[in-house]
Amino acid sequence: MTGDSEEADAEVLSPDEAFKRLGNEIRVAILQELGAADEPVRFSDLRKELDVTDSGKFNYHLDQLTGHFIEQTAEGYQLRRPGERIIQAVLSGAVTESPTLEPTSIDWRCHRCGAEPIEVDYREEQVGVYCTSCEGIYGGERDQEKVNIPAERERLYYLHLPPAGIVGRSPKEAFVAASRWTNAETVTAANGICPRCSARLVESATVCRNHTTDSGLCDACNNRYAVMYRVRCTNCVYELEAIYANKLMTNLELRSFLIDHGLNPHHPQREAFLEVLYPYEEDIHSVDPLAVTFTFTGDEESISLSIDDSLEVVNVERTSGAEQ
Known part of the structure; x- marks a missing residue:
């Protein structure tokens, strides 16, 4: 061709x-x-x-x-x-620059616990997003050892942004830009297309079999959620590991649910977007073969998406507050 x-x-x-x-x-x-x-x-x-x-x-x-x-x-x-x-x-700046931003507080609330402000930093083309009041979503000891994160700062997530993205922007503006950039990349990857070179991606899911978050992050996998989504490019070095909600962002019914609640899935810059999308519930019916139901809640309404071993959504149920 x-x-x-x-x-x-x-x-x-x-x-x-x-x-x-x-x-x-x-x-x-x-x-x-x-x-x-x-x-x-x-x-x-x-x-x-x-x-x-x-x-x-x-x-x-x-x-x-x-x-x-x-x-x-x-x-x-x-x-x-x-x-x-x-x-x-x-x-x-991806091949010529390596700017950094030291931890800086921005007026944005944590979507895990509601605390404000949160902190952001920048290194290695990543905006790190941290909460000082809760256990976060990823990280812990392994993450602190890798990038020298103080123990009191727990990682909510990383956002990708080329170096040019922080030029001329305040820390908060860089965070918003990184949110939009990463959202576009993640949706592209979830559709099976490498956001770096456009080649085909190989996708998989992993499940922590000994998952428990009674004390915050799981001691076994070091994450908040048990089911993780992974993709690897068949052509270049691109890889991604993220919570499974990122894969589900391609589902039309979930996107409609977000839009119906006044949330734009193309520009997830509002705290409310994260508060609806990411504090979700996962019900693991089976690991092998895989069968999991993910439930998102907003404004007294919920939507549940079930996946099987193909990693595709096989059932969707939307429930109002009166029906719950």
Whole structure:
């Protein structure tokens, strides 16, 4: 299967060759200059903008990019899709920057216990979200050892956000942006598509057989919920492990339930969204074969979704407060 004619004619490179061709500051500068241009750029104008006096040297570096990352047209040079992807990665900061944000309080309440404020930090392209008043959802000793989290801060969850996402935003604004970004990625993954490279994902579910949360997080699995959802890309290094509610976000009836309660599943920026979606109940009928019912409650109404070993929803029941 091929794309448009531009892509069909593009040169095919091995990963080693692709990185080799990008390993020069002049070539990266060429990609950046073409990425900033609104139209094709002629050879002489491109060389002048980059201040490369040696025409032969500049032509050599341009040739290394032409055919895969850029193309030459009658009007000049312009980026191909692979060149655009490289520039997008560079400008996102994902391959060049590693900013951090120290733990900062924001006026947002914990959806587990209702305490306010919560704390957020940023490192390794992740916004960490913590509560200082309850046991959180994930983490504990293992999490504290990994990223040096103080014992009194319990992790609610991590949100993914490229470095550019925190530029020009307050900690709260970065948290909201990360919530929306992660929601979009999670729904994409739950639909079986890798949010990094678009390849097919392999999905699975794990169940803690000795689950107990009498003291907060389970001593056996270190999580609040027993059923965890996992995906692994068949092409790149993308992996995700999360509570099963993330998989259920693709279900139309659950999304309708959220919308009926004034909650937008596309932009889960309100505390109320999390308070309806994540303090759910899980009823494990069987581990092998898998059979679990998840129940979400909001405004004296609940919705229960049952899954089987296929990880698909096989039954949905919606119950009003009067029927409960």
